[in-house]
Amino acid sequence: MKKLVLSAILLALILPSIAFAQGEAKAAAGSIVLLGHIDFVGRYSAEDWDGYETYNLEHAVLGVAGRLGDNVDWCIVHAFAFTGPFGPVNSALGYPNNDEAGHLLDAKIDWHLTENFTLTAGRFIPPTSMTWNPHMMKVMHTINYPLINNGGLLPLIVPSPMYQTGVMLTAQASGLSLQVGNFNGNDTVGGYDIDDIAVLGLSNTMDIDKTKGTAAKIAYDAEGLHVAGWYFGEEASIQWDPATSVNGFADGKLDQWGVEVAYNSDSLLAQAQYLSSTLDLLDSNVDDNLVQSGWYAMLGYQVSNMQFIYRYDFVNLDQEELLIPEDYNEETAHTLGFNYLINPNVTLGVNYIFRDLEGVDANTDELAFILETNLF
Numbered sequence: 001m002k003k004l005v006l007s008a009i010l011l012a013l014i015l016p017s018i019a020f021a022q023g024e025a026k027a028a029a030g031s032i033v034l035l036g037h038i039d040f041v042g043r044y045s046a047e048d049w050d051g052y053e054t055y056n057l058e059h060a061v062l063g064v065a066g067r068l069g070d071n072v073d074w075c076i077v078h079a080f081a082f083t084g085p086f087g088p089v090n091s092a093l094g095y096p097n098n099d100e101a102g103h104l105l106d107a108k109i110d111w112h113l114t115e116n117f118t119l120t121a122g123r124f125i126p127p128t129s130m131t132w133n134p135h136m137m138k139v140m141h142t143i144n145y146p147l148i149n150n151g152g153l154l155p156l157i158v159p160s161p162m163y164q165t166g167v168m169l170t171a172q173a174s175g176l177s178l179q180v181g182n183f184n185g186n187d188t189v190g191g192y193d194i195d196d197i198a199v200l201g202l203s204n205t206m207d208i209d210k211t212k213g214t215a216a217k218i219a220y221d222a223e224g225l226h227v228a229g230w231y232f233g234e235e236a237s238i239q240w241d242p243a244t245s246v247n248g249f250a251d252g253k254l255d256q257w258g259v260e261v262a263y264n265s266d267s268l269l270a271q272a273q274y275l276s277s278t279l280d281l282l283d284s285n286v287d288d289n290l291v292q293s294g295w296y297a298m299l300g301y302q303v304s305n306m307q308f309i310y311r312y313d314f315v316n317l318d319q320e321e322l323l324i325p326e327d328y329n330e331e332t333a334h335t336l337g338f339n340y341l342i343n344p345n346v347t348l349g350v351n352y353i354f355r356d357l358e359g360v361d362a363n364t365d366e367l368a369f370i371l372e373t374n375l376f
Helices: 001-030 087-093
Strands: 032-045 052-070 072-082 103-112 115-122 164-173 176-194 197-222 225-238 250-264 267-283 290-303 306-316 330-343 346-357 365-373
Touching: 032 087, 052 087, 052 103, 267 306
Parallel strands: none
Antiparallel strands: 032 052, 032 365, 052 072, 072 103, 103 115, 115 164, 164 176, 176 197, 197 225, 225 250, 250 267, 267 290, 290 306, 306 330, 330 346, 346 365
């Protein structure tokens, strides 16, 4: 009995010191948080145009983030499935939304130089459109991305870069922020032909070090209000020459800019964005450029844990008719949405999208629902 009592006393003396040592180790190593995202989407579109009825796991993302010391943050995020904005068109074309090849998204270091300046290096999304990110209902409030982010059935807008490797400086003071960064360029590629109309895409999840792009964004945020303008410019390498319709390389210059505004309160949700994009084919004997533009406006009302959403989208895919005839170069959409916030991290949503593809008479409307969990 005496040995048991002595053992208990020694254990009581030792355990606090062990716990203290573990606490010191955790403090030295820094804090770590788990990041995750899953969305399950169901889509239905009428069959009179070879429509679709699909179940999609469009985004399955897992990551970790943490802090080292008191002035360095880090983040690593991997996607097991990552459809981006192409859920509707993938469903229409019969492409997989569930078994995309996994790849790295974020891998970045934030060094807080001072209270007002942060240097970011690694792989991350350059500062452009506020909705150009992994799908999050708390940001977009709708199942489909805006048309300016290629969320429609004609995904022909040359997108601004998504995940790229580079370096960026952020300055912040009194609600104002300025972000300026330089990144590996995007490899602009040609896709398949539809009635001699070339579909342009962008390898915006690949690191291409032949060219560099520069992004800059200035924003003001205060009490639910967000106002910003951004620019992205690049001396682009184009892997297809629309003047000759022959695979090859051509030089180009990509200039994109946008403005955005958003306001969130306990009951009101409002957003609007405008995009202008110009791809100048420098090596081509064609005088016209690929000039694109688009905008949307969204209004929502929240009561308790329910949201009612309306959004109107418009895009002009080829203002100078370089690739697309005038009678086929516009897409519009009206989105009616209802979201039920199960809790702050889980949303159940239903959308009906009235689509209008210029020159297409078929009923291309879509009914969609989503169950999304988000830890970002």
